[in-house]
Amino acid sequence: MKPAIFELSPNDAYERQRNGALLVDVREDGERAAGMAEGSIGVSRSRLETDTAAWLPDPAAEILLICAAGARSLQCAGVLQGLGYEHVYSVNGGTKAWQTAGLPMTESTADADFLERYSRHLRLPEMGLDGQRKLAAARVALIGAGGLGSPAALYLAAAGIGTIRLIDDDVVDRSNLQRQVVHRDADVGAPKVESACRTLHALNPHVAIDAQRTRLSAANVERLLAGHDVVIDGSDNFSTRYLLNDACVRLGVPMVYGAVQGFDGQVSVFWPAHEGGSCYRCLFPEPPSPEFAPSCSEAGVLGVLPGVIGLLQATEAVKLILGIGESLSGTLLRFDALGMRFDRLRLERDPVCPRCGEGVKQADYMDLPATCAAH
Known part of the structure; x- marks a missing residue:
């Protein structure tokens, strides 16, 4: 006994x-x-x-x-x-x-605030004190304070990401509130980056929010993204998404991609510098013609869907910063909300990709027509 x-x-x-x-x-x-x-x-x-x-x-x-x-x-x-x-x-x-x-x-x-605020992180062997300090030293660029950017920003701030650069030129509209949870009814008409700053600072005053009320363009994309550890794509148009991809390829920074429409969403990490990784142009070499892109105001979306995809994007960003787990680099994760199903598709790097292909010279950035970016 x-x-x-x-x-x-x-x-x-x-x-x-x-x-x-x-x-x-x-x-x-x-x-x-x-x-x-x-x-x-x-x-x-x-x-x-x-x-x-x-x-x-x-x-x-x-x-x-x-x-x-x-x-x-x-x-x-x-x-x-x-x-x-x-x-x-x-x-x-x-x-x-x-x-x-x-x-x-x-x-x-x-300090006591740090230990209490992140106590559940500190108990994780994969995180611990060193991991939490990595998050505090990290810089994440988040493009868009809308449906995808809202949940991603909230959880990145709560997790203790040191600096979040928030890039958006739009103002809060009442139709946004059904899914853009970082904003409040009282924020209608206010710039989204200002509204988001108030909410994020109320959640975690120790996180630096670098608000950039501007639209990403060929003239500013590299300056705005340089020096960041991860870039999160919460954009809603092809012009921004292709600019993001092209700049991330040149800078060697992982881009955490997300897209939603109706009841379907998808997420991936585009990072050709990573073994087995690819870029957005490997999957979609060129944007669709404007006539094939749905109007942003006409393309409906289930309000909770961006929450699911945005949280997956935030999860990938944290994993990339900590260097833990298996990222979605080289994998497209698709989510069907009606069937409550996830599917994984393997993505291959295109050797003749116009941006990251073998022997391809880095071209200048180009502003594309700002058509809506449904996946």
Whole structure:
């Protein structure tokens, strides 16, 4: 029969620590930034369980495990016990109880607002303190404060992206409010970038919103996009989308594409500099003739659909900044809201693509007729 795992009160654990027991904080790195039980060593539960001998070379040593509230340390103690460690204990109530008992703690290495605001990020092994600081240092250019840009901007700001350059020349119309959730009824008639700034700063005052009330053009596209880690395409016309693509190819910046119409949406990452990646012109070499492009005012869209696609775009941007997971580079993800289905299509780089093809010289940017951009 497997022996029970003993739980110790913080005071008992402290006395054992003073008498030579090893205290191990198994929280994630980001959580430990708020301070640790003094004298403890920090190693996340997953790392400790993966490479136990490197951290705990003596199975006969007295080991005390502590986490946030006691659950993870108790589970980890069970794993170590199964590996042959003979004297493993869990601190009941974790670091919270340790602090409540007035026992010594190390100083916090980050400010309280940061630690509380991003606490759920800091608990993720893939994110942690270093990942959150990467987000804080990142620069994202978001083109369009409309249906796609609204949810993307809200979640990027909430996630703690350091600087968001918001590019849009339009004003808020009452018909926008059904899907452009960054704006309010009181904002009707106001420039979209100003309305969005107010909402985003109210959500997260620590994020810098660089509002650019202008339309992207051949004359300004490279200047506006240079120096950013990711570009998000929330545009609604082909002229802007092709300019974005061409500038991102030249700058080597990933472009997170999204499009919606009716009940259908799609999203991808166009990044030919990435292995297996392609650009928007590999899929659509040239824009359609104006007569085949629907009028922006006539092309209806389910109000919640841009929310789905915009959030997928924000997710891709965060993953690209952190360098985690598998991006949609080289893949077109299609969403059917009526059937609630996702389909994935593999995209191949076109060797004769007019923009990123082999041996193609970078051409000058060109302003195209501003026809509506339905996918």
